[in-house]
Amino acid sequence: MGMVIFSISVLSLLVRLAVSCDDTNFIYNGFKKTDLHFDGIAEVSPNGLLRMTNTTKNQQGHAFHRVPLRFKNNFDGSPCSFSTSFVFAIVSQYTDVSAHGFALVFSPTEERSGALPSQYLGLFNPANNGNASNHVLAVEFDTIFNIEFGDIDNNHVGIDVNGLRSVAAAPASYYAGDVGTFKNLSLFSGEPIQVWVEYNNEDMKLNVTISPVNVAKPSMPLLSSAINLSAIMYEAMYVGFSSSSGSVITSHYVLGWSFRINGQAPALSLSNLPLLPQRNKRKTTTSLKIGLSLAGVVFALGTLSGIGFLVSRKMRFKEVVEDWEIDYMTHRFSYKDLYKATRGFREEELLGVGGFGRVYKGKLPTSNIEVAVKRVSHNSQQAMREFVAEIMSIGRLRHRNLVQLLGYCRRKGEFLLVYEFLPNGSxxxxxxxxxxxxxxxxxxxxxxxxxxxxxxxxxxxxxxxxxxxxxxxxxxxxxxxxxxxxxxxxxxxxxxxxxxxxxxxxxxxxxxxxxxxxxxxxxxxxxxxxxxxxxxxxxxxxxxxxxxxxxxxxxxxxxxxxxxxxxxxxxxxxxxxxxxxxxxxxxxxxxxxxxxxxxxxxxxxxxxxxxxxxxxxxxxxxxxxxxxxxxxxxxxx
The missing domain is CATH 1.10.510.10 (Transferase(Phosphotransferase) domain 1)
Incomplete structure (x- = not known):
């Protein structure tokens, strides 16, 4: 009888071993001595920072753990539990705008062949975005509002399955237990942020938790989504990161990364992570410029001799803003900036003349980004309102083969459209x-x-x-x-x-x-x-x-x-x-x-x-x- 019980116990143990997942784990406290597979512009800096993108525009970078991991049980093909933690930072040239974000990726291949940068995050392209045949799971950290993908804002975390229309998303924030609420967190603040991504194969829940690197792991995740990974994950998958740049100079860094299948990922040694490069003082856009301009005006008004000059200057740059335009304010440029960008709309900057207006080349004074500025005259108030609404709708279009409308400005009977500048012309x-x-x-x-x-x-x-x-x-x-x-x-x-x-x-x-x-x-x-x-x-x-x-x-x-x-x-x-x-x-x-x-x-x-x-x-x-x-x-x- 004892022998029978022993035999049953051994058989039970063998079955459990056949069913269970591998206890695979790794930890990178910095990436100096790691064997990652790189693609695109991703690289490791001398001090061990994994830099996914650099100052090159409209590019993409991939970094995957070189060895594929087994994400399914041998016995019944059910998905394995896993846990991962990493620290990242997004450093933009500006304080209030960033290029496109980056993502943690589970992919059948270590190269995302055919993927595009910018809003596609180096993961997909227009032809395969959303296809079930992709077998890709990603957690995106997105800093651009793309209406075509149903984004909720320009600073959010999302869970993506086979495409960039997230199955779950939330504004970037972390749960502060002391006050019982979520606190907002800027993904492109330039400060390190820690992330925990955990999947439990019993309740099929994928949890995503984030916090500043100096805050302990919050007790409540930012995202918790029920996902059956059986149809998404192959038995062997690569895991890594993907990132892409756009028109704003932005660098995406990963400072450390740990991963474990069938268990809790090892804790990162935060004190041993590589330091981010020393940052120059980052520039701001409209809000700071307006504040400085107003301060200058107040100061100058104190000097009586400068009143006449200031009044004439103010009238030169006076803009038209009405209540109905509030919805489009994020796309609005100041006339003063456009005037400076085009050197006062000099003839030397003229790119072309058509029935719809004159187009000038310009360089925005804050960012030094080259733009094309089209000046259009219009006298009808109702027609102007309809025109703004339609142009701003078109301004939400995002495609690599469409000229990007960056924004607009109104001044008196004049309407100015600001487009990306394309150096080879028509x-x-x-x-x-x-x-x-x-x-x-x-x-x-x-x-x-x-x-x-x-x-x-x-x-x-x-x-x-x-x-x-x-x-x-x-x-x-x-x-x-x-x-x-x-x-x-x-x-x-x-x-x-x-x-x-x-x-x-x-x-x-x-x-x-x-x-x-x-x-x-x-x-x-x-x-x-x-x-x-x-x-x-x-x-x-x-x-x-x-x-x-x-x-x-x-x-x-x-x-x-x-x-x-x-x-x-x-x-x-x-x-x-x-x-x-x-x-x-x-x-x-x-x-x-x-x-x-x-x-x-x-x-x-x-x-x-x-x-x-x-x-x-x-x-x-x-x-x-x-x-x-x-x-x-x-x-x-």
Missing amino acids: LDKLLFAEQWPTRVDWNQRFQIIKGVASGLFYLHEEWEQVVVHRDIKASNVLLDSEMNGKLGDFGLSRLYDHGSDPNTTTHIVGTMGYIAPELTSTGRATTHTDVFAFGVFVLEVACGRRPIEHGASTDSLNLIDWVRTCWRRGVLAETRDPKLGTDFVMQELELVLKIGLICSHPSPAARPSMRQVVQYLHGDLPLPKLSIAETGSLMST
Whole structure:
């Protein structure tokens, strides 16, 4: 009988061992002698700081524990309990604004291939964000308010599953037991913050707790979310950190890190953690400047001889602010700053002149960030109010292929829009430049076309509302330092809700040659009319010809008809820009030309959606077979 009991006990022990998770743990009190896998711009500084990002803009960094860990039981595949603790710091150039944040990540791979920086935190991209096939769990520390991801504010902690729309989020704060409330905590204060992330496989609860590094672990977590990790985690997963930078210079640091599966993570030795670099006095933005300006005015008013000068100066920079603009104040620049940035709107800073205003290059005096400032005159009060509301809605758009609207300013009958500055200017100036160094090669053109298509797809389908641009053309596509194309100038755009009918008619706007034929009869701008203009744009980029070539022969006057005629004759490739020479990929060229013809079809119903166009360009969807009957004739419509 004793032998039977002994045998059962041994068998029970073996079963428990087979079911239990590995007792894996590690601790890094600084990262001088650690074997991490780095990707992007992440690195370890000489004193042992893990620096995820540096002063390089729009980049990403990854640092993963080099060995994958087993997160599931051998016997039944259930998720393991785990616990981790780390100390981080986000140091921004400014006290009241930061670049994008960073995240603790559980990933199937140690490299996030295809991920993007900025709002995507080096984790995802527009194509895979939210896909269940990602198998990614992350705890984000986000310092930018991205409405496209449903962010609650610009200083929050969130739990992310396979995408950046958090399943649980809360403003950054920690529970103070002595007063029984949560105290606010700035993620980008530049001071070290300690984090505890714990998962219990019995109740399937993921808890996230934070506090300043000099405060003991709070008794109540900031976030507590029920998550079944069985469908998310593979048996073996990498764990580490991901971070990304944007347009504001910000550094993300990890000072120490401990981790344990099936137990409590070892306590960090806080006194032995590496020190953060000595910080220069960080700059502030509007609030401090206004305070200093007012102090200067009070002081100067004490001097009678300065009154006349101050009054005239005040009138020069006087702005218009009304009650209804309060909702948009976070986007507002002072006129004085914009005046200084553009050196008084000197002609030497003029970038271009259009029907919608004059655009000047500027450098913001506080941050030294280069911007483009557009000046628009307006006299109608109601029209101004509607315009501000619409522009500010568009100002919430976030996509790598859209020119970012940074803010605005109002002064008397004048309206100023502030955009990110793109050093390579507009695409049309390079397409039609005479000198060779300014020309755009085929690879660049193909990438620009794909970029603009991705931006339009975002406007039409991915944002919270449908945005119809209404003025797509080469001169409204701007190029950054790496020749990435960004669609800009949203002054004519219209917004409406998904699933609704844009049944309002307006006067016809746009540029001759890009206007869809149905627009002249209905006056209704839709996504179909945008697709038509995109088709013309595509042909313009591939052929190096304007939509209407003044001075050309009758049979080649209209770009669409000329390309269509060449296609019917079987000489489609001859329509390519002669400046390309032989430096192009025939398969890509024919794909682009055919997409241009399909998109510029005279019938709106025959045109593809921008989702389909993106799939055509990336080879994810076969291009429909063209026929003479389908392509029709623009001149006959």
